[in-house]
Structures are given as structure tokens and as C-alpha cells.
Amino acid sequence: MQIADFALERYFARWEFSVRHLLCASDVEAYPLQELLALADPSMREAWDGLRLGYTESAGHPLLRAEIAKLYSTTARDDVITFVGAEEAIFLCMHAVLSPGDHAVVVWPSYQSLYEVARSIGAAVTLVPLDPHDWALDPDGVLGAIRPNTRVIIINFPHSPTGALVPRSVLDCLTATAEARGITLFSDEVYRYLEFDEAQRLPAAVDLGRRTASLGVMSKVFALAGLRVGWIATHDEALRERLSRLKDYTTICGSAPSEILAIIALRARERVIARSREIIANNLPLLDRFFDDFGEHFIWTRPRAGSVAFPRLRTGEIDRFCAELVEAEGVLLLPGSQFQHDGNHFRIGFGRTDMPQALEHLERFVRRRGS
Numbered sequence: 001m002q003i004a005d006f007a008l009e010r011y012f013a014r015w016e017f018s019v020r021h022l023l024c025a026s027d028v029e030a031y032p033l034q035e036l037l038a039l040a041d042p043s044m045r046e047a048w049d050g051l052r053l054g055y056t057e058s059a060g061h062p063l064l065r066a067e068i069a070k071l072y073s074t075t076a077r078d079d080v081i082t083f084v085g086a087e088e089a090i091f092l093c094m095h096a097v098l099s100p101g102d103h104a105v106v107v108w109p110s111y112q113s114l115y116e117v118a119r120s121i122g123a124a125v126t127l128v129p130l131d132p133h134d135w136a137l138d139p140d141g142v143l144g145a146i147r148p149n150t151r152v153i154i155i156n157f158p159h160s161p162t163g164a165l166v167p168r169s170v171l172d173c174l175t176a177t178a179e180a181r182g183i184t185l186f187s188d189e190v191y192r193y194l195e196f197d198e199a200q201r202l203p204a205a206v207d208l209g210r211r212t213a214s215l216g217v218m219s220k221v222f223a224l225a226g227l228r229v230g231w232i233a234t235h236d237e238a239l240r241e242r243l244s245r246l247k248d249y250t251t252i253c254g255s256a257p258s259e260i261l262a263i264i265a266l267r268a269r270e271r272v273i274a275r276s277r278e279i280i281a282n283n284l285p286l287l288d289r290f291f292d293d294f295g296e297h298f299i300w301t302r303p304r305a306g307s308v309a310f311p312r313l314r315t316g317e318i319d320r321f322c323a324e325l326v327e328a329e330g331v332l333l334l335p336g337s338q339f340q341h342d343g344n345h346f347r348i349g350f351g352r353t354d355m356p357q358a359l360e361h362l363e364r365f366v367r368r369r370g371s
Contacts, residue, residue, distance in 0.1 A: 003120035006112050008338045020330030021358030026160065026308050028223040028276040028351035036224070036261060039268035048260050058247060060231070061259040067266035068216065068231050074207045075233050081243050082259075084251045086190055086217040086230035091117050092250065093213060093232060096242040097152045097184045098123045105145045106154040107137060109161060109310070109339040114154050114188065123151070132343055135164035135301060135310070139173045146181065153178050156188035157202060158195060161339065161347040162310040163303020165200055175208045184239065185212045190220045191306035193273050194280065200304065206233040213239065220307065222265050222272050223351075227258040276351070280307055283350040290359055294366055307351030310336070318344045324369075329361040 016022060040048060059065065060082030068082070069075040083089040090113045098104060100122030106115040108127035115125045126145040130137055142153060153174060157166050178185035187205035195201045205212040213234040219225035234240060265272050291300030291311065299312040313321055318335045326332050336345035349355075 001120050004112075004116055006116070007340070008112060008334065011334065011338050015326060015332050019326055019332045021332070021354055021361060022352065023331050023349060023355065023358040023362065024308075024334035024347045025349040025352050026347075027219050027225045027349075028221070028307055029279055029353045030225060031223045031265070031272070031275075033261075036264060039271060040264045041267060044260065044264045044267065048257075048264070051256060051260060053256055056253045056256050056259060058253045059244060060254060061263065064229075064259050064263050064266070065231075067263055068233065070266075071216065071269075072204045072207050072214065072233055074235070079206070079235055079240075080231055080233045081240055081247075082229060082231045082254055083247065084230070084254055085228045086188075086215055086219065087113060088247075088250055089215055089217075089230045089232050090114060090188075092243055092246045093186060093215075093239075094118050094121060094152070095246055096239055097186075099151075101149065103147045103150045104152045104154060105142055105150055107142070107156060107159075109336070109341045110154070110156055111160060111188070112339070114156065118152075130159070130162065130164060132312075132345075133301075135159065135162040137164075137166050137170060139170045142174060143177060146177070146183070150181075150183055152184045152186050154186045154188070155205075158189075158191035158305030160188075160191065160306060161308050161334075162301070163306045163308060165195065165202065165304045168202060171202055171205075172208070175205065175212060179209045179211055182211065184236070185209065186215065187212060188215045190215060190217045192216070193221045194276060194307060195305040196280075196284075197304070204233070206235065210235045212236075218262050218265065220351075221276055222262075222269075223276050224262065224265055227255075227262055229254065229258050229262045276307075279353060280351055283352075283355045286356055286359055287348070287350055290363065294363075297366055297370065308347050308349050310345045310347055312343060312345045314344075318346050321369075322346060325362065325365050328368075329365050331358050331361045331365070333362075 065080040066077040094117040102123040104118040128141045206214040217230040303309040334347035
């Protein structure tokens, strides 16, 4: 297998743990272990205290899969298979649904593995761009890209990196088309539950069809990236079987401590999600004010969900801007070039508690640069 370097991850490998402020983080401020353990019910505290560090069930701890299934309206435990993070889930699902000569349709910009893994398999990929003016998706663009050999349509809402959502009618259209044509609809839903207006929350794809697959992870909404727990929920039994067999060649099973901690978080999901939503709610008005104050430098398309946005630098070159910022202020932004996007956009994150301090450094840099 030949696969291109993962630009975003190589970028983070260089900078993530050496800068003062990661103002482009995609996750929410990580839960401290002791705070998470304090949320455990008696049975899970007992499971944690008596944990034996052996192998775990390949599909995932039965209690973990049962809790994940409760995030959806039509799923049971056996509709869920867990992975070591969302990345393994993406990698194996693409291998499960695609072969050389097949075709994939991918909404873009997107996380690189959502299309690069398909290319590495030997599948052709059509990227369907969101409208950069408001990050809307034209469903006709997706439908028009479908070929006789299309095996998967890949969507991502709430969207990363833009924070966009689509109307329910668009999701229904894509689901109905995929179902009718025997195409897998793979839906990256890692920011679901972080909609700013909960009334705009879309149904999970798994709850809309029999050939749909919903991707989830503990990293974003649940602020537990270090657990490396992801999953796919699908009613497609054949797909789950292929995923299980492929997983035998990668991680085989998950981490026992991570599974117990994930169960604790999921059983306390209302409090965990509320914490994430509060951090975002506190930070977002600060970004609104910043981009209002510096409107001559940036174009701000306000996100509708998640913990990241994709504003645009009006003048200058975004890669140079980000390089100068990190050198001068120790603040990291993620240029759009890391998404293979040439629109002078950049990813900014607002899920970390140090965002106000990071924004002060950014403001100082912009004022100095503009003077």
C-alpha cells in the first residue's frame, strides 16, 4: 500500500507539544482522570479498582457497546464495534467497502484520511466542495458525482473544519439515494451533540438506513482524546463482519483501562457533554468579538456546531502568517494548506480553556503586523 503523508498530523507532530497555545486544537479541554473517576457509579468504580490488564473483547467491552448504542435511537449493542480512535475506524471501514477500481464521493474540505485511504486502496475519489461563502452543501453536487462503481459516500456533519451543518432534507436525500443504489453512506459524526442550537441536531445516519454507518469517538464531545476509543454504529451486518475480520490485523482489541473510563463517561454523558458545551459557549463570543474587531484582516463565517471554525485571512499568505505567529507568540493555527485547501483559510479551535490567553497573543500579533 502506498499512501500520502498525512499533512495535518505531520504538522502537529512538529508543533503540538512545543507551542505555548494550541489555538487550532480540534478537541475540547481534556478531562482530568480524577474528575472523571468521580463520576463513576459504584459498579464502574468497582470495575476500575479491580481491573485486570489483559486482552479485551475484539468488538469492544459489551457494556461499552451498550452505552454507545444509547447515543442512537435504533441501535443495540451488537450494532456497534469499537476501535482504537476514529482513525482506525476510518481506515478499516474504507478497506471494508472499497477495492481497487471502485469510486468514493467525499464532501470536502475534510480530514485527510476520509479520502486518502480510499486513494491508497486504488479507488478513485471525487471531492465535492462546500460553498466557501457559507459552507453550504449542494446535494446535487454529491448526486452528480455518483458513478456506477461508487461504493461509498462520505459526509461529515457537524462539519470539520468549518462547523457547518446541513438541513435535514439534505441528509435525507443523501441517505435515500445511497440506500436505493446500494451505496454505503459513511457519516463522520464526531461533533454530534455540540450543536449550538440543539434544535438543529441532525439524526445519526445509522438511524436513517440499513447501509449507513455512523462514526463516533470519545475525543471531541466527551473531551477524552487520550482514551483512544472510537466506534462505528451500523445495521449492516456484513459490514460489521468485514470490520471485525480486518481489525484482527490491526489492534485486535482495545485498551482495558480506556474501555472502563469510556463507560464511566458515557454513563455520565449529560454532565460530560454539558461541560464541553459550557467551555465552547464561553469561548465563542470571544472569537466573535475578535473577528468583529479585526474584520479588515479576516472573514469570519460563524460555525454552527463543534469546536473548530475555518475563517479566512483577507491579505497576505496564510502559511506565512501562521509560521510568523508561532515563532513570535508561540500560538499555533492550522493553515488550510494542511487540508489541501488553497482559499487562505485556517482552522481555529475554541474548545480549550486557555483560548482567551491564546487570543490575546493573536491580537497582539495582528496589531503589530498591521502597524
